[in-house]
Amino acid sequence: MKTALDRLVDRAGTEGLLDVTYATIDSPFGPLLLAATSRGLVRVNLPTYDPEETLEELAARISPRVLEAPARLDEVRRELDLYFEGKLTEFDLPIDWQLTDGFRKKVQRAINRIPYGQTRSYTEMARSAGNERAVRAAGTACGSNPIPIVVPCHRVLRSGGGLGGYGGGLPMKEALLKLEGVL
Amino acid sequence: MTSLPPFQTLLDEHAADVMGVLRGAVGRSDAEDCFQETFLAALRAYPKLGDTSNLRGWLLTIAYRKAIDHHRANGRRPMPVAELAEIGVEDASPEDDGIWEMVGALPPKQRAAVALRYACDLPHAEIAAALGCSPEAARRSLHEGIKRLRKELA
Numbered sequence: 001m002k003t004a005l006d007r008l009v010d011r012a013g014t015e016g017l018l019d020v021t022y023a024t025i026d027s028p029f030g031p032l033l034l035a036a037t038s039r040g041l042v043r044v045n046l047p048t049y050d051p052e053e054t055l056e057e058l059a060a061r062i063s064p065r066v067l068e069a070p071a072r073l074d075e076v077r078r079e080l081d082l083y084f085e086g087k088l089t090e091f092d093l094p095i096d097w098q099l100t101d102g103f104r105k106k107v108q109r110a111i112n113r114i115p116y117g118q119t120r121s122y123t124e125m126a127r128s129a130g131n132e133r134a135v136r137a138a139g140t141a142c143g144s145n146p147i148p149i150v151v152p153c154h155r156v157l158r159s160g161g162g163l164g165g166y167g168g169g170l171p172m173k174e175a176l177l178k179l180e181g182v183l
Numbered sequence: 184m185t186s187l188p189p190f191q192t193l194l195d196e197h198a199a200d201v202m203g204v205l206r207g208a209v210g211r212s213d214a215e216d217c218f219q220e221t222f223l224a225a226l227r228a229y230p231k232l233g234d235t236s237n238l239r240g241w242l243l244t245i246a247y248r249k250a251i252d253h254h255r256a257n258g259r260r261p262m263p264v265a266e267l268a269e270i271g272v273e274d275a276s277p278e279d280d281g282i283w284e285m286v287g288a289l290p291p292k293q294r295a296a297v298a299l300r301y302a303c304d305l306p307h308a309e310i311a312a313a314l315g316c317s318p319e320a321a322r323r324s325l326h327e328g329i330k331r332l333r334k335e336l337a
Contacts, residue, residue, distance in 0.1 A: 001199065005194065
């Protein structure tokens with residue numbers, strides 16, 4: 001059955017029927033669900049959220065053709081493994097931004113430009129996205145980042161230096177900042 | 184809008200059933216090809232599927248069509264319908280020759296009801312759901328189909 005399913009995924013790929021592929025990988029924080037389209041990485045689901053719900057959301061928002069195909073996420077897995085070992089400081093992965101839009105997307109793209117080992121404030125992110133006064137909206141944009149870790153919303157802190165929030169829980173945010181040598 | 188579950192759910196829940204049905208219907212060696220064809224066809228059609236109430240019946244209906252296609256394309260010696268779920272094509276006994284052609288020649292609803300009942304082993308309620316009719320109508324189609332086959336075999 002295993003090979004039959006592998007062959008099915010290969011043939012579906014050849015026919016362009018793999019709209020969303022996903023894989024689950026281990027991380028120091030628990031299992032991460034990774035999902036990609038033909039354009040790139042579209043979703044990273046942190047261990048705090050139910051992966052089943054995330055798959056249903058992907059089916060509803062992108063396409064119900066959602067299939068498990070770990071081989072198609074090998075490069076993402078490889079870079080994340082290296083990152084968690086402290087051996088990779090910049091992800092070189094194509095990203096599909098289709099799960100975000102508007103001001104949120106502007107903020108998230110700005111987050112994606114914060115270098116490894118540096119932090120920014122929510123206010124700075126609002127400014128980078130073109131609206132300095134939209135600090136609260138910038139915070140919401142960080143919180144709704146569909147591709148955490150790779151798009152490093154953990155590098156955004158409160159102006160006074162407080163940690164702010166994190167979808168994966170504050171201990172995870174702290175651990176990532178320690179890994180990058182910030183804390 | 185009814186939202187469709189991720190296609191992987193269908194594979195996880197029904198791939199083994201579909202493979203089992205196809206092994207019965209076309210034999211072990213050809214079942215995998217039909218399995219690929221079944222799920223590729225399902226994957227192609229899936230985003231436009233309107234009714235999600237019986238995904239298993241939908242998949243088995245596709246599987247049954249692929250099994251029929253396979254028999255037609257190969258011009259194989261047909262198989263005894265009643266034993267389809269249990270045995271491979273190579274086990275068909277000579278006196279049952281022609282039953283698949285007879286099933287194939289039935290009117291569409293009867294043909295589908297007979298194949299879903301005997302090749303795919305679906306209960307009446309699921310045949311009804313797969314055909315989009317009431318359980319009584321499914322039972323009637325099945326009964327008419329069997330009656331006609333009996334008459335032709337007599």
